[in-house]
Amino acid sequence: MAWDKIVHSVGPVTPCAEDLLLDCRLVETWLLQFLRDEVTRRRGFSRVVVGLSGGVDSSVTATLAARAFAPESVYAYRMPYKTSSQESLDHAALVASELGINCVTFPIGDAVDALLAQDPGEASGHRRGNVCARMRMIVLFDQAFKLGALPLGTGNKSERMMGYYTWHGDDAPPINPLGDLYKTQVWQLARHLGVPDVIVSKPATADLVRGQTDEDDLGITYVRADVILHGLLSGYTPEQLVSRGHDPAEVETVRRRVDATHWKRQLPTAAMVSDTAIGEYYLRPVDY
Amino acid sequence: MRWTLAQFQMQPVKAHVDANIARVVDGLCTAAVRDVALACFPEACLSGYFLQGGVEEVALQADEVVQRLQSGLVAQCPDAMIDVCLGFYERDGGAIYNSALYARLGRDAPGRPVGLAHLHRKIFPPSYGVFDEDRFVTRGRSVECFDTAFGRAAILVCEDAWHSICGTIAALQGAEVILIPSASPGRDLREERPGNVRAWDNVCMMLAGEHGCWVACTDLLGFEGGKAFCGISTVHNPFGQRVSSGPMFEEAMVLTEIDTHDTTVARRRTPLIGGLQETISVLLAQLSSAAGGD
Numbered sequence: 001m002a003w004d005k006i007v008h009s010v011g012p013v014t015p016c017a018e019d020l021l022l023d024c025r026l027v028e029t030w031l032l033q034f035l036r037d038e039v040t041r042r043r044g045f046s047r048v049v050v051g052l053s054g055g056v057d058s059s060v061t062a063t064l065a066a067r068a069f070a071p072e073s074v075y076a077y078r079m080p081y082k083t084s085s086q087e088s089l090d091h092a093a094l095v096a097s098e099l100g101i102n103c104v105t106f107p108i109g110d111a112v113d114a115l116l117a118q119d120p121g122e123a124s125g126h127r128r129g130n131v132c133a134r135m136r137m138i139v140l141f142d143q144a145f146k147l148g149a150l151p152l153g154t155g156n157k158s159e160r161m162m163g164y165y166t167w168h169g170d171d172a173p174p175i176n177p178l179g180d181l182y183k184t185q186v187w188q189l190a191r192h193l194g195v196p197d198v199i200v201s202k203p204a205t206a207d208l209v210r211g212q213t214d215e216d217d218l219g220i221t222y223v224r225a226d227v228i229l230h231g232l233l234s235g236y237t238p239e240q241l242v243s244r245g246h247d248p249a250e251v252e253t254v255r256r257r258v259d260a261t262h263w264k265r266q267l268p269t270a271a272m273v274s275d276t277a278i279g280e281y282y283l284r285p286v287d288y
Numbered sequence: 289m290r291w292t293l294a295q296f297q298m299q300p301v302k303a304h305v306d307a308n309i310a311r312v313v314d315g316l317c318t319a320a321v322r323d324v325a326l327a328c329f330p331e332a333c334l335s336g337y338f339l340q341g342g343v344e345e346v347a348l349q350a351d352e353v354v355q356r357l358q359s360g361l362v363a364q365c366p367d368a369m370i371d372v373c374l375g376f377y378e379r380d381g382g383a384i385y386n387s388a389l390y391a392r393l394g395r396d397a398p399g400r401p402v403g404l405a406h407l408h409r410k411i412f413p414p415s416y417g418v419f420d421e422d423r424f425v426t427r428g429r430s431v432e433c434f435d436t437a438f439g440r441a442a443i444l445v446c447e448d449a450w451h452s453i454c455g456t457i458a459a460l461q462g463a464e465v466i467l468i469p470s471a472s473p474g475r476d477l478r479e480e481r482p483g484n485v486r487a488w489d490n491v492c493m494m495l496a497g498e499h500g501c502w503v504a505c506t507d508l509l510g511f512e513g514g515k516a517f518c519g520i521s522t523v524h525n526p527f528g529q530r531v532s533s534g535p536m537f538e539e540a541m542v543l544t545e546i547d548t549h550d551t552t553v554a555r556r557r558t559p560l561i562g563g564l565q566e567t568i569s570v571l572l573a574q575l576s577s578a579a580g581g582d
Contacts, residue, residue, distance in 0.1 A: 029537065030474070030518075282341065
């Protein structure tokens with residue numbers, strides 16, 4: 001007698017966008033506790049400063065900070081350069097206004113241009129962008145010192161894994177609530193937190209050149225990059241990801257960016273000459 | 289026998305042993321006035337978990353921990369009588385262990401000598417992913433049951449419980465209660481309960497259900513360098529059911545009424561441990577062979 005009932009199992013696990021779906025209520029609780037523990041309990045600060053660009057990452061970070069601490073303890077800094085768009089400034093002001101946090105505008109144009117003017121050579125867009133990122137870092141740390149506050153970072157996992165940031169610039173703050181969330185997960189969280197849709201829906205941009213977007217620079221959308229990153233970090237080889245249906249060129253784009261930027265995710269390399277080398281033999285955690 | 293268990297989801301002050309011992313003593317006093325028989329504290333609760341080389345600076349001898357708890361308890365609550373199970377980094381000779389002790393504290397009573405009753409050294413210190421224990425601590429070598437006023441007990445520290453053979457050894461020695469001080473870094477936030485908590489639930493459910501024993505898992509609390517210990521301590525009864533679950537991200541004393549007699553009922557209903565006792569000698573030869581022995 002024939003077997004009429006045939007059941008197909010799911011088959012091999014394939015990294016997919018559904019793997020990156022979050023329980024955003026849990027993530028919010030998690031990150032608020034993270035901020036309170038790491039900022040206040042471990043380090044003794046009750047105020048924080050955030051660079052508020054008007055993009056989704058800094059808007060989410062500012063929202064979390066406003067909920068973790070009293071809104072009046074959160075200081076958001078708009079740090080425009082001459083290439084920054086008015087729309088970005090407006091969006092930053094909108095978020096600050098909705099959250100009731102302090103909002104300070106601190107233009108970096110004069111400082112950046114003065115620095116670049118010391119060198120007669122023409123500054124490329126890339127170089128100028130690095131100087132802007134590091135100037136913003138200086139402003140944040142200086143203002144934090146003045147206020148007795150701690151700077152919060154806003155970089156997401158997609159940027160960090162693909163090296164799409166300035167070393168010792170936007171990655172410098174000691175506390176980062178978003179660093180283990182892919183960009184698409186930050187979008188989920190932003191919607192859950194009620195970040196204005198005009199900010200969540202707009203194309204992500206470093207705002208260094210008018211019309212520039214992250215995805216143009218990276219050569220791949222975050223939606224597709226995040227799934228590939230998730231697969232690579234979960235232990236799948238590029239070949240396995242391609243065999244599971246991912247575009248070979250996109251897998252290669254992501255792999256190349258990850259492999260070329262391992263150094264950016266590390267502290268500076270020190271020559272080891274003893275058996276007490278810091279970070280090699282002498283090992284203590286950050287909160288020890 | 290009916291008795292009350294208290295699990296303390298504790299957020300230690302990193303590497304401040306004195307402050308944490310004082311916090312434990314406060315907990316013991318809080319529990320003692322509520323007729324708690326046993327107070328359980330998490331893994332590494334006297335220092336925090338992620339210490340790297342710092343373990344050498346916070347490790348204590350087991351006897352010293354017991355003596356300090358006893359003197360603190362007697363000073364604050366002279367009439368207290370309470371047992372404690374607590375995880376800490378232990379120094380013994382030249383070695384450091386990730387250990388948990390069991391001690392009887394407070395007033396002396398006939399048949400209840402005050403002092404250290406048992407010491408378990410973590411057999412499986414994990415060294416993968418976020419963990420790097422093997423580099424800094426020495427492995428324990430044995431699972432041993434011991435007697436308490438409310439039945440036979442065993443301690444497994446955190447990952448020990450994930451290796452089913454540890455629970456099996458404890459059960460074969462007659463454990464009715466398995467105490468698990470743990471420090472489980474939270475991860476996988478795709479569902480309402482974190483993925484590590486769901487995984488622990490499965491481990492404890494299987495451990496309790498297979499061996500017909502009570503399983504109490506007490507988790508550490510607080511962020512350490514971005515890694516979260518979220519609490520949610522649990523108790524599973526000998527039928528494999530979760531009967532208690534502590535809050536997330538809150539220090540708390542979680543009280544659970546336990547009836548050790550339930551182990552008898554559970555083992556009569558599903559006598560898996562009896563079947564294992566009958567067959568273990570045959571399986572041991574296979575186990576030895578599978579492990580590369582003769």
